[in-house]
Amino acid sequence: MTFPPRPRPRDWAPLAATDPLPGDPVAVAQEAKRLRDLGAEMRAQIATLRRIGEDDTLAGEFAEKLRSSAADLAGRLEKAVGRYEHVSGHLEKWAPELTGYQAETLAALDKAKAAEEIRGAAVTTGPDVPAVQCAVDDAECMLRQARDQLATVVETAQRRGREIADLIDDATDDDVKDGRWDRFKDLVARNAGWLKGVSDALSLVATAVAVSAIVVAVLAGSAVPGVNVVIWLTAGAALGHGLLAVEGSGSWTSFGLDAFALATFGLGRWAAGGVRLADANTRLAAAAAARTGARRAVLEATQIRRLRAARVLADPRSSAAGRRGAQAVIDTAHRSAARAGARAAAAVRAEPLPQVRGMAALAGGNVDVARASQRVLAFRSQFATHAGVQAASSQVEALRRVGTISFSAGTVVDLSDKGSTVTRNFFARETGSGW
Incomplete structure (x- = not known):
């Protein structure tokens, strides 16, 4: 590993009295x-x-x-x-x-x-x-x-x-003593019955919430607290199934399906966070672009008057009153440009989230994320030549696809797990087994 040879200076004026971040x-x-x-x-x-x-x-x-x-x-x-x-x-x-x-x-x-x-x-x-x-x-x-x-x-x-x-x-701060693992496994074994019931129940509720989120999003275009609830429920189910599998009372397949669903839901949540961040950054860049464009338009419209005023200021023969008038022309133009820029930037920052319906509402399993991605794409189209807007919004389409695929894949896997669980329980009852 190589490090820059530049040593830490002793004099940090005018920023600080001493090195604000020492260390080697x-x-x-x-x-x-x-x-x-x-x-x-x-x-x-x-x-x-x-x-x-x-x-x-x-x-x-x-x-x-x-x-x-x-x-x-x-x-x-x-x-x-x-x-x-x-x-x-x-x-x-x-x-x-x-x-x-x-x-x-x-x-x-x-x-x-x-x-x-x-x-x-x-x-x-x-x-x-x-x-x-x-x-x-x-x-x-x-x-x-x-x-x-x-x-x-x-x-x-x-x-x-x-x-x-x-x-x-x-x-x-670990414990290098023997015996705790064995005692832990015994504890899980003694509580395997109710632990399995709770884990299966959490998994079923997680699937129901995920399916409800999809149905409500597609039909009504309304946001429901789907992803966060599903993640916590699936995490609880995965924990329970994992403990049972480690102890030997459960199946690693159930834990693996829960873990995969949890990973995909987590990936979808990460993608949703990326879309929200892209929305915030794109709005800032778009507001800056709108401010610059509005100011430039006003300055271009007043360019001739400002040039004339500048010539008056540059002419040593100009009277004091003429100089004051010329300076007032220039100041007024710049104030008008600043006001126009502020209004344009405020309009961009206040741009509302668009409405979405149907399958477009499934981005990341969250309608608000879908609406945010639509707003980002609208800004991207509106300011197609602005490098800052394009850079801030460059990843939103990929993030939206990742969110949609992840949430859908997690739901499908969860449904498959529930279907297999119901089938196994049915045949277990039919054969009188104690599975």
Whole structure:
């Protein structure tokens, strides 16, 4: 792993008094490698102990004790080695992420220092000159942007750092004692009857909700709380069926079908979130495009008048009254352009969600997602030449298809599972089995 050679500066003015995001990614990566190598060495020792435990060439009482001790120690090390592997993996993720966050803080610092240089040069030249005042304003804007950028990066990095720390705490806070797994399996076995009933009931309710969401969406075009409810119900069913399968009282097939349905519903929810994000980003880009277009139209309409006014301002023979009038013409044009841009942007931001019916309402199993994707496509068509709008909306069609296919596939699999369950239960009752 390579890291940028640029060292962390000591002077963070005008952004901060000290380094806002200290840390050494290289040291983190080295520690991750050390733990990974230690885990690999432990794996090798475990393999050696298991070979000893499986060696039947030795005979005698000592041989039995040696094999038993070797197998027991291998089992204990197997539980402990996961700590090193998990911590190493988390540190390997954090090292490049920290590098990226620190690079972003340096970029913010560069922008702030550039703003300071511009402002200092402007003050030296003379702040009363209009062009210099514009440069000072731009420098102030750059400085604010740099400070906002730094605050965002530091907040994101600290939040991610806490997440990594929590993961490491979880990895090191395990219990390397024997017996809990056996006690857990016994607990599941004692409660297998009602656990199976609850799991099957949750699965049936999840299917009913999913089918209801499809029917209501297609016929009425109305949103129902389908996907979230289905996901939670299916997760509960998968948990129950998984516990039963691990203990031996259930079928891995039922768990696999629940897990597949849960994965597809989750993928559909992810796609729905992507559509909503694309809708928000596209509306922002479209509002900016509308603002720019409206301002440009007003400025183009007043171009001749502004040119005439500019010539009056440039002419040293112009009277003071003439200069005031010319400046008023220019100011009025710019204010009119700003108002027109604000109105156009507000109209785009207030654009309502369109109505959808039929199969189009099944995007991601959520009518609101379908409506959002339709609005994105409308903006995409309206601002076909605007790069920002096109970039923000580029993935919405693919996300919509993923959502539709995922939710439909999850529902079909859920229905298949229920059909097989009903069939097995019917034949079990007919034959008098206790399945």
